[in-house]
Amino acid sequence: MxxxxxxxxxxxxxxxxxxxxxxxxxxxxxxxxxxxxxxxxxxxxxxxxxxxxxxxxxxxxxxxxxxxxxxxxxxxxxxxxxxxxxxxxxxxxxxxxxxxxxxxxxxxxxxxxxxxxxxxxxxxxxxxxxxxxxxxxxxxxxxxxxxxxxxxxxxxxxxxxxxxxxxxxxxxxxxxxxxxxxxxxxxxxxxxxxxxxxxxxxxxxxxxxxxxxxxxxxxxxxxxxxxxTRVVVMYCGKIIEMAETEELFRNPRHPYTRGLLDSIPRIREKKLETLPIIEGMVPDLANLPKGCRFADRCPKAEDHCRESEPPLEDTESGGKVACFIPN
Ligand SMILES: Nc1ncnc2c1ncn2[C@@H]1O[C@H](COP(=O)(O)OP(=O)(O)OP(=O)(O)O)[C@@H](O)[C@H]1O
Ligand SMILES: [Mg+2]
Incomplete structure (x- = not known):
């Protein structure tokens, strides 16, 4: 960078x-x-x-x-x-x-x-x-x-x-x-x-x-x-991932980022594929859950994720991610 x-x-x-x-x-x-x-x-x-x-x-x-x-x-x-x-x-x-x-x-x-x-x-x-x-x-x-x-x-x-x-x-x-x-x-x-x-x-x-x-x-x-050249991914008032664009597309670390990337429509065999969107609802800001704000929608969430909020930490590839179990 x-x-x-x-x-x-x-x-x-x-x-x-x-x-x-x-x-x-x-x-x-x-x-x-x-x-x-x-x-x-x-x-x-x-x-x-x-x-x-x-x-x-x-x-x-x-x-x-x-x-x-x-x-x-x-x-x-x-x-x-x-x-x-x-x-x-x-x-x-x-x-x-x-x-x-x-x-x-x-x-x-x-x-x-x-x-x-x-x-x-x-x-x-x-x-x-x-x-x-x-x-x-x-x-x-x-x-x-x-x-x-x-x-x-x-x-x-x-x-x-x-x-x-x-x-x-x-x-x-x-x-x-x-x-x-x-x-x-x-x-x-x-x-x-x-x-x-x-x-x-x-x-x-x-x-x-x-x-x-x-x-x-x-x-x-x-x-x-x-x-x-760089992307900030936000969820519920917080930055949950930040990385150079290429890196983010190649290797999204947060399950939410992965979900966003998976929902980009792609054209394959000349047909527009309908891709999964992230299931569930964004939590209400007036009534936030304890722990990670994405936990209720996260395919990887464990008990720990519902107990405390993951801090935004440096990744080895120069970005940042707020997840206890990043990809
Ligand atoms: N004028 C306002 N009064 C009360 N709450 C507000 C006001 N403006 C924003 N908010 C709150 O701040 C939150 C973030 O709003 P914001 O407009 O930044 O969302 P956004 O990410 O730009 O969404 P969108 O993609 O729909 O434009 C909203 O969920 C809303 O609760
Ligand atoms: Mg807006």
Whole structure:
């Protein structure tokens, strides 16, 4: 791993995020730690509700509060201490040092303004430039994300664009101030299958060209395999495995990771195989079992696994796994 030589653009240590809910206080993140190096693409996978989006939102200090709060740990973005950063300072950090693209671009774009208006505004929040110069930069950025005739497109409203084009606009906006870290939370899920691959290619290309750190959040391990060099696997608010992508695919250590990999559809003999999904339900965060959170669904669980929680420990292949009986 090149970790020792390069500098982390993001470093998260023991992050704890809590939400007040009707069922009581829940820990959506419970001691999450990982780094992202300059120019590195890191994938985060895990079933719905495991804490992927909460992790992403925490990095930009966007956890809705109340009901949520960062209850412990630290987040360092470059040299900035996110947890203790005042809100007005964080506004400057968002977009310039780190930016985020979401699943549904329509929710992030304002329907009553042209995309040009919105891009110009973002650029001018971060740079002291004239409107004309900001517009020139916005057109350039639209061209960078492969939008044809950007001079015309810039005066259109979000609803005049296709879903794929809107997501490209979101990417252009997110990258307009050359952030060091891009967080993409299910960036292609809402798009047509044919457009998904194109948008992912765009993200990958820009990430390499701009040497940005990338956090790619997805349910789809197939997408991670093509885009990321390292993977974090989350379950119930914890990291249960972390490894270089190749290693994770070749030799998944946690039974949960193995289950996720086994549920990737494969095409064999020209037929799409339906593969097993992991049986059972994710436990309720308000009512967690004693011991390993995966034990009830785990084919390998022993009594010991239901008694105490396995810590996240180094593997001999340079990754980490939280399991008493890893593969
Ligand atoms: N605003 C909120 N209020 C209360 N609880 C919340 C809130 N946002 C998140 N949570 C809790 O945090 C947990 C993690 O949510 P998160 O959105 O990070 O899941 P996720 O991994 O992104 O899932 P998905 O794949 O469905 O997007 C949820 O199970 C939920 O209980
Ligand atoms: Mg999510």
């Amino acid at each position: 090149s970790e020792s030589t390069s500098k982390p653009v993001l470093s998260i240590q023991d992050l704890v995020v809590e939400f007040k809910t009707e069922a009581g206080l829940i820990r959506a993140l419970d001691g999450v730690s990982f780094d992202v190096q300059e120019g590195e693409a890191l994938g985060i996978v895990g079933e719905s509700g495991c804490g992927k989006s909460v992790t992403a939102l925490s990095i930009l200090k966007l956890i809705p509060s109340p009901p949520g709060r960062i209850a412990g740990g630290s987040i360092k973005l470059d040299d900035i201490d996110v947890v203790n950063q005042p809100d007005d300072e964080m506004r400057k950090v968002r977009g310039s040092l780190a930016s985020m693209i979401f699943q549904e671009p329509m929710t992030a774009l304002n329907p009553v303004f042209t995309i040009g208006n919105q891009m110009v505004e973002i650029i001018r929040v971060h740079q002291k430039v004239s409107k004309a110069e900001a517009k020139r930069q916005a057109i350039e950025m639209l061209r960078t994300v492969n939008i044809e005739s950007p001079e015309q497109r810039i005066d259109q409203y979000p609803h005049e664009l296709s879903g794929g084009m809107r997501q490209r606009v979101m990417i252009a906006m997110a990258l307009s101030c050359s952030p060091k870290l891009l967080i993409a939370d299910e960036p292609t899920t809402a798009l047509d299958v044919t457009v998904q691959a194109q948008v992912m290619e765009e993200i990958n290309r820009l990430q390499r060209e701009m040497n940005m750190g990338l956090i790619l959040i997805t349910h789809d391990l197939g997408v991670i395999a093509e885009s990321c």
